[in-house]
Amino acid sequence: MDQAYLLEWTNLLLRWLHLVAAMAWIGASFYFMGLDQSLRPAKDGNPLIRGEQWAVHGGGFYHKQKFVAGPERLPEKLHWSKWEAYWTWISGFALFVLMYWGQASTYLIDPDVADLAPWEAIAISAAMLVAGWVVYDLASRSPLGDNGAAMAIIGVVGLAVTAYAATRIFSGRGAYLQVGAMLGTIMAANVLMVIMPGQRKMVAAVANGTAIDPRWGGAGKQRSVHNNYTTLPVIFLMISPHYPMFWQHPKAWLLLVAMALAGALVRQFFNLRHQGVQVYDFWLAGGVVVVLVAAFIAPPRAAVPTGDAPAFAEIRQIVEQRCVECHQPRPTNTAFAAPPKGFLLHTPSRIQRQAQAWVGQVRSEAMPPNNTTGITPAERGRLLAWVAAGARAD
Ligand code: HEC
Known part of the structure; x- marks a missing residue:
């Protein structure tokens, strides 16, 4: 069996896994954000319950209650969500390595942008994956981390700088995937480095009957909100290889930011809608306007016919x-x-x-x-x- 054929199969199996794991992960993100937003004060007056939701689904009724400070006793079986995130990252990273690092000359490097040797492009790509997380993590831990509006601005500016740099280093398509991989890495690292450790401490505290420090859950909630706003931008970037009109464009970095912003605004719309806030149409309209602006300012760079009909x-x-x-x-x-x-x-x-x-x-x-x-x-x-x-x- 020749190597290229094996690569084709590896590519397919990784992509299949990546899509399925990402659906499970993002589905959970949508579900829990929606659940959190639609919690209403509990009827039975239990002070431990922050809120509850009744739902009907799949032929039955469900009654969900949120215990922010933990239940009195640990239930026998506690469900965790983490492998969706880990497998999404593992399969996505493997696919990125296989295609964009393994075939860097085809997918990552454009000599007209920067005439890099494959190892140089790969080293820069890897360094950017790590640096993206480090900078984001520092910003989230800083005093600004608790300010949603400030973090939104930092996110958009950080994305713009990253996209600009990536499109000056890599091929257009490679730059889009690089930024997507950086966002995906931040999301997965949020689960591994912040959300899970905090939850482990909470569970241990409940088991030992000691008090829960609200910061443990607070940091997890902050990161899970960030992840939620990042979902639509990342999905856009992952399907962008099909749409050269974005990454072939001279202003590819600006289009990337516009589409990511539109995705985040649409998330904002859904999150407010689940809260029952009435001004939410504003956010949806904002997302639509940004997409329209991107579409109108950005007709693709296009070659034009020259001369009369050739033979x-x-x-x-x-x-x-x-x-x-x-x-x-x-x-x-x-x-x-x-x-x-x-x-x-x-x-x-x-x-x-x-x-x-x-x-x-x-x-x-x-x-x-x-x-x-x-x-x-x-x-x-x-x-x-x-x-x-x-x-x-x-
Ligand atoms: C170095 C190899 C290579 C060369 C040379 C090449 N292509 Fe492609 N072509 C590809 C790859 C790889 C894809 C799949 C792109 C993807 O993954 O989205 C592709 C996809 C396509 C598709 C299908 C697009 C789609 O999304 O369905 C068309 C049409 C196409 N190429 C036309 C051309 C034409 C016309 C030329 C010459 C002007 C050309 N290709 C030269 C590698 C090449």
Whole structure:
């Protein structure tokens, strides 16, 4: 079995695991944030109960009660949520290493941005993953950490600086994934380094009958709120490789910040809505406005047709030279065991029949990835002129 084929399987299995674990984790985040926001004062007057919620789901009624300072006695079985977070990070990090570090020249490096050797790009990427957490953690522990508005501003400014730096170091696509990986790492580290240790202390205190320090749960709550606002931005970044219009754009960093901000505003809308606050439409409208602004200020950088309709022979030659090393049944580019996305361009009829499918990739400059095969702007113009003239093969 050849190596590229094994890599393909590893990639698939990691991605599958990553998606499933992330759904479980983010689902839990949405669920518990919504639950917390919709707790109402308990009816039976037990002073230990901060609030309660009644729900109906899956053919039964549920009655949930929150004990901020712990119950009197530890229940026999206590459910923890942590493996969703850990597995999301483990699988995501492995996938990032496999693709963006393992194939750094294809996915992480763009010589037009910075002509880095793979090891240099990988070292910077790793250092940024660690630095992101350290800076964020210090900010959260500082006196500003308790101020939600201040943390929101720090978050947006920090994200802008990071996105700007990443797009000056890595390929556009690599920069987006790098920032996504940094946010994901912060989220998982919040669980591992703050939320779980605090909860372990709380559980031990209940077991020993000693008092619970409110700071233990408070820090956990702070980080879990931060994680909640980060979910939609991270998901956007994880699906962004499909949308070169963002990361190919000269203002890619600004679009990243705008979309992340829109995601956080939408979370704000849902969190207030679950609290029953009435001004919440404002936040949803804010999210929508930010997305619209991003869409209008950012028509993608696009190649334009040049000259009159070229002959098919010219087109074939360009495609063969610039695309076929990857898009053929057995790619000669050793990074690929199979044609990426199953997309084939090695025969005249495929070039012609699929013209509409590939011309968009040529126009947006998503293909060739990071222009590995060195297609020229003039060649892009010729391909577009041919399609504009009807993509004829005679
Ligand atoms: C170095 C290898 C390589 C070269 C050269 C290359 N591609 Fe691709 N192509 C890829 C990869 C990798 C993907 C999958 C991208 C992804 O993961 O989103 C892809 C995907 C595509 C897709 C499918 C996009 C989708 O999301 O369904 C099209 C269409 C395409 N390429 C067209 C082209 C054209 C046209 C050229 C030449 C101008 C070209 N490619 C050159 C590697 C290459």
